[in-house]
Amino acid sequence: MEMLKVGLVGGGGSDSFFGRVHQRAACLDGTRQVTAGALRSRPDAALEAAKAWGIRGFPDYRALVDAVAKGDPALDYVVIATPNNAHFEPARACLDAGIPVLCEKPMTFTVDEAETLVERVKAGDVPFVLAHTYTGHPMMMLARELVRRGAVGEIRKIEAWYRQGWLATALERGNQKQAAWRTDPARTGISNCGGDIGTHAFVAATWVSGLAVKRVSARLNAFVTGRELDDDFNVMAEMDNGATALIHATQIALGYRNDHGFRIFGTRASLEWHQEAAEKLLVRRGVHDETYWLGANYEYFPESVASYLRVPAGHNEDFFEALANLHTTMERLVRKRRGEDVPPPYDHPGVEEGLAGMRFVRAAVTSARQEGAWTDL
Numbered sequence: 001m002e003m004l005k006v007g008l009v010g011g012g013g014s015d016s017f018f019g020r021v022h023q024r025a026a027c028l029d030g031t032r033q034v035t036a037g038a039l040r041s042r043p044d045a046a047l048e049a050a051k052a053w054g055i056r057g058f059p060d061y062r063a064l065v066d067a068v069a070k071g072d073p074a075l076d077y078v079v080i081a082t083p084n085n086a087h088f089e090p091a092r093a094c095l096d097a098g099i100p101v102l103c104e105k106p107m108t109f110t111v112d113e114a115e116t117l118v119e120r121v122k123a124g125d126v127p128f129v130l131a132h133t134y135t136g137h138p139m140m141m142l143a144r145e146l147v148r149r150g151a152v153g154e155i156r157k158i159e160a161w162y163r164q165g166w167l168a169t170a171l172e173r174g175n176q177k178q179a180a181w182r183t184d185p186a187r188t189g190i191s192n193c194g195g196d197i198g199t200h201a202f203v204a205a206t207w208v209s210g211l212a213v214k215r216v217s218a219r220l221n222a223f224v225t226g227r228e229l230d231d232d233f234n235v236m237a238e239m240d241n242g243a244t245a246l247i248h249a250t251q252i253a254l255g256y257r258n259d260h261g262f263r264i265f266g267t268r269a270s271l272e273w274h275q276e277a278a279e280k281l282l283v284r285r286g287v288h289d290e291t292y293w294l295g296a297n298y299e300y301f302p303e304s305v306a307s308y309l310r311v312p313a314g315h316n317e318d319f320f321e322a323l324a325n326l327h328t329t330m331e332r333l334v335r336k337r338r339g340e341d342v343p344p345p346y347d348h349p350g351v352e353e354g355l356a357g358m359r360f361v362r363a364a365v366t367s368a369r370q371e372g373a374w375t376d377l
């Protein structure tokens with residue numbers, strides 16, 4: 001099988017975070033590699049960063065997309081790992097040129113942009129995967145399969161959360177790069193905490209349960225003095241089957257790192273998963289609970305999930321592997337389209353989930369501005 005060639009927008013510079021994580025995740029299976037990129041916002045810095053990475057550099061995403069459209073380099077997909085205000089333009093340009101996109105979350109800066117991407121993906125029938133990393137955890141995929149099989153019964157209540165403590169103080173004033181743009185409305189959008197990690201909790205509540213949010217009542221707080229946007233995001237949601245979901249995220253929970261997870265309460269069982277102990281999925285049945293463990297040797301994984309497992313039980317697969325699984329889904333979409341024989345791609349979040357996430361954050365911000373008034377999506 002020929003190695004897939006991946007392009008990257010964003011990620012250059014020694015103090016940047018997630019571009020490098022994508023580069024490692026792309027390489028994990030030895031079937032994909034990052035070969036070209038427009039890695040920074042300034043053209044000279046972008047070219048310099050590409051040189052440092054040993055890949056072909058482009059001054060900006062337009063030059064990259066133009067070159068790919070002409071066939072040199074021939075990229076199989078492009079990853080977008082820029083701050084939120086710089087997702088839409090490169091994503092649209094790639095889609096218009098027929099290039100598959102693996103896009104960071106939150107999908108866009110505004111709901112209008114998200115709607116445009118949905119149209120473009122549908123019109124061009126181009127693969128699009130949204131990088132909600134945690135959905136690549138096989139245990140989160142298994143949870144979704146258990147719900148689909150009816151193991152949980154009718155869902156009555158959901159709790160989904162993401163607790164961090166890194167923004168409990170005004171880190172952005174010290175010019176910490178990731179804090180600076182996340183707290184800046186011009187670069188992050190109408191919500192800091194909600195857009196950044198509330199969307200992960202939203203995806204956990206909706207993608208795992210298979211339910212959609214109908215309307216929300218929200219309270220957003222900005223605890224750190226001088227901060228324009230929320231650093232604490234609390235939403236009560238009414239789901240489309242009548243269930244209630246508590247979806248919350250915070251960046252001011254001192255001592256908490258990446259405490260992401262969910263509980264789903266149904267008429268037959270409750271599901272529970274914690275990202276920081278990701279190899280375990282708990283199914284509470286009322287009398288005897290069941291614990292499912294991660295491991296390629298366990299037969300309870302349906303084939304759709306098993307083909308994403310790499311190592312036997314007792315070896316943690318974690319963040320890089322979860323993100324690598326989203327690259328695997330993109331790889332399978334690309335190869336399937338070419339007629340190659342590959343296992344079926346799992347339906348990881350895509351452009352529709354990206355639009356739903358943007359609508360969810362907008363409704364939460366609108367509700368919070370009206371003292372928690374119920375607001376439709």
Ligand SMILES: NC(=O)c1ccc[n+]([C@@H]2O[C@H](COP(=O)([O-])OP(=O)(O)OC[C@H]3O[C@@H](n4cnc5c(N)ncnc54)[C@H](O)[C@@H]3O)[C@@H](O)[C@H]2O)c1
Pocket residue numbers: 009010011012013015016017018019038039040041060061081082083084086104105106131132133134177178181196
């Ligand atoms: N899926 C996840 O689990 C996860 C985790 C962390 C971050 N993210 C997302 O990844 C994105 C980047 O976050 P980060 O923490 O890596 O930020 P960062 O500030 O560390 O990195 C941003 C990178 O984009 C580059 N850049 C900025 N504007 C650009 C432009 N116009 N063209 C090309 N490059 C440009 C910067 O030079 C930098 O290399 C965000 O959307 C964030 O929400 C997702």
